[in-house]
Amino acid sequence: MKAMTIEEKSINTIRCLAMDAVQQANSGHPGTPMALAPAAYVLWMDHLRFNPQNPQWFNRDRFVLSNGHASMLQYAMLHLTGYDLSLDDLRNFRQWGSPTPGHPEYGHTPGIETTTGPLGQGIMTAVGMAMAEAHLAACFNKEEKIIDHYTYVFCSDGDLMEGASHEAASVAGHLGLGKLICLYDNNHITIEGNTSLSYSDDVAKRFESYHWHVQDLGDEGNNLAAISVAFERARTVTDQPSMIILRTHIGYGSPHKQDTPEAHGSPLGEEEIRLTKEFYGWPPDEKFLVPADVEAHMHKAVERGQQWEQEWLTLMAEYKKNYPDLASQLDQYLAQQLPPDWDKAVPVYQPKDGPKATREISKDFINAIADKLPWLIGGSGDLEPSTLTMIKSSGYIEKDKYANRNIAWGIREHVMCAASSGLQLHGGVRPFAATFFIFTDYARPAIRLACIMELPVIYVMTHDSIGLGEDGTTHQPIEQLASLRAMPHLCVIRPADANEASYAWRVAITRTTGPTMLVLTRQKLPIFDRDKVASADNVSKGAYILSKEKGDRADILLMATGSEVQLILEAQQHLLEAGIDARVVSMPSWELFREQPKEYRYEVLPPAVKARLAVEAASPQGWDEWVGERGAVIGISIFGVSAPAKELFKRYGFTVENVVNHATRIFRLKD
Structure with missing residues (x-):
């Protein structure tokens, strides 16, 4: 291994871990981690505030990898800075049961703040994180800035091509979210080829027009000092979100695949990895190598993170002493526990x-x-x-x-x-x-x-x-x-x-x-007389018997959701007059109903009653789960028409008369 600074050595460790993991999985995206390793190193080691021993420390900075296909970049950083992510986890990249899936997944890997994958989603989600920080800081900060952190985003040309990113940029700029800092990996490559095939936006002017602070670093993807200064400058701008544009080279160091689509979404190949490692001055046959001095250097993040959290806890203790009521309220915000009688003021309708x-x-x-x-x-x-x-x-x-x-x-x-x-x-x-x-x-x-x-x-x-x-x-x-x-x-x-x-x-x-x-409906619906039908608190069970049959056993089950429940309730009386004893079931939520014990589900929809009719002003798809082979659905399988609502319901068969006719026919055919 050639002589190199600890920074260079650490960055090459990140790059080689990405190459090795993608190669071992025979699947993944090595090129972007190789290109962004310097920027990731600078951010995580010099600017990002986090505690690997407590990934949920509340005042941590948030990091979002919007270009989630570059997940090995984040996994390498998590491992090297001391999160609970082992080298074996990197070796099992993209494998069954591994905490290192193909794209970052929230709740699956410590240190992952959000699930990313579909391009544009990460930067939009990050806008919400920055909004939450700004909201809570405005609500609770005094001299003690107990809510004081940044949201950092790495994004790609794919993120910025997706129209969703325009919405994110517009909202963030309009709101002046000064603690949102994005780094755009301008590597000029997409899956099909050079970005010039489909993309010629002036990104700097675009984000300036959205009222962002923009720094275009040009071809400085390996200039650690320039990248660090850019992050520092971004943090001094408090009334605008920041965009740092960085020209990088996908697959950096690969003699045959740098700056090509082949470095984007496929393993480099064993021989190309050997040649690339030689370019880095890395042992060409070593796989998943983490030199001891790199491990010691980057693990300093653990002690640093613990110190940051302890300083914050000390600040919080002072805050609680000075502002006990606000501190108690902040605890409520964080816990979101419902106070007693929280819904007492909700009206009951007659x-x-x-x-x-x-x-x-x-x-x-x-x-x-x-x-x-x-x-x-x-x-x-x-x-x-x-x-x-x-x-x-x-x-x-x-x-x-x-x-x-x-x-x-x-x-x-x-x-x-x-x-x-x-x-x-x-x-x-x-x-x-x-x-x-x-x-x-x-x-x-x-x-x-x-x-x-x-x-x-x-x-x-x-x-x-x-x-x-x-x-x-x-x-x-x-x-x-x-x-x-x-x-x-x-x-x-x-x-x-x-x-x-x-x-x-x-x-x-x-x-x-x-x-x-x-x-919810636009049109007005009658309010059921709960003295005559079941209580609405059964909504929590997903489905319930709104109006029971008169005899010991129902002849037919009538089911509906929303505005159509009033139709089956009215139809029940007409059917009874015709000698058909119907049960009326309101089914506001299939999902909640599925969660109920089998005994309850069978109590509401007795399996012995085969005659069933569902009514819903929507596609009938899915209702077969509840109506069975002998049942029927009054639904809609075509698009609507511009007309008054009452006319539409009549034209599409959502009338009491049609419900009665269908129910009668089903009952007569039940045998």
Whole structure:
């Protein structure tokens, strides 16, 4: 091994670990870790504040690898700086059961702040982290800056090509998030070839137009001093997010694959790795080599991190002494434990209150609990007058007004949902995000990642069906319920009346094992007389017997969600008059129902009753799980039409008469 400084030796260790791991897995992306190793070294060793012994230390800086395909860069840094990630874990890169999957996964590997993979998602999520830091700092900091940390992002040309990154840049610049610092790896290479094939943006001007502070370092990918100065300068800019543009060379040092697509997404090959290691002055036949002096040098991060956390704990102790009430409130924000009677002020609705849209109930609920749950924050994609999600006791979060609780996301569903995940990941706040149900199509990638991470983000989706009426085909969700129910860990709740909507919100607040999506109506729905039908608190079970049959056993089971429950409830009486004894089952959440014991599920939907009818103004896909082979579904398998809601429901067969006719036919064919 040739003589080199400890910095050079450490950087080459990072590069060689990446090459070796990708080669051993015969899968992965070695080129970007090789290019970004100097920048990663400088950030982690000289600027990033973290404690490897306590990855969840609250005042740590957050690091997001938005170009998640370069995961071996982060895994190498985690291992070398003392996180609980062994060399064997690096050897098992991308293997079954390994804590080193192909892309970073939150909750799977210590030190990973968010799951990244789909390009653009990481930088959007990081915006939410920076927003959370700014919000909590504004709420709690006094002379003692107990909330004081940065969010750093490494991103790629792929991240910046994705339109989602434009939304992230726009929001962050508008809000002046000065503690968000991004480094753009400008390596000129994508999978298909040079970026010039498809990409000629002036990134510096683009981000300047978004009100970012921009430093273009040019071809200084190996200049440690220049990179370090850039990070220092970025931290001095307190009223703008920062973008550092760094020209790097993908596959740096590879004699035949540097600056080629071949270095991007495939192993370099054994011979090319030998030649590259020779270029570095590295033993060509050594694999997964971590020299003892590199290990000792980079493990200094452990002692440094423990000291930083201890200094913060000392500061916190002083803060608690000086501001005991604020300190107690901060503890509530961090723990998010529900106080006694937190939902006591939530209204109970009676039929005499008149029909109400379930989106209206959502508004009532948010404002009934807002003071009890000060850590609840959120907003909509420029649709608050329609989604009704304003916390009335607070203003909007704006530049230098970060203590407020309402977020004006603008018409940006992508970043709204991804940054909501970032807010949740950061901790100290609980976010909700609202838009029209149809626009989950824009938000779906972020919702999916929230599900993968099992984050308890709350999605408030209004205008749930053809019931929105005249806006027509483009705005009427048909397939969304089926597709979102197919997403693991997502709990979809479509309440049928005002009281179901209140209990749906209770579920969303108390549920911590994944995202909850409330699917709410634009149109007004009658309020069920709970003296005559079952209590709405059964929403927590996903499905329940709303109105029992009159005899000992039901002739047919009628099932529905949302606005269609009123149809089957009315149909029950008509069927009884015709000699058919029906049971009415409200099924607001299939996911919650599946979680119930088999005994309860069979009590609600007795297997012996084969005659079944489901009614839902959406795609019928998935209902076969509940109606069985002999059942039927009144649903919609075509797109909607622009017309008044009542006309649409009639034209598509969502009438009491049609429900009765279908139920009668099913009952007669049951044998």
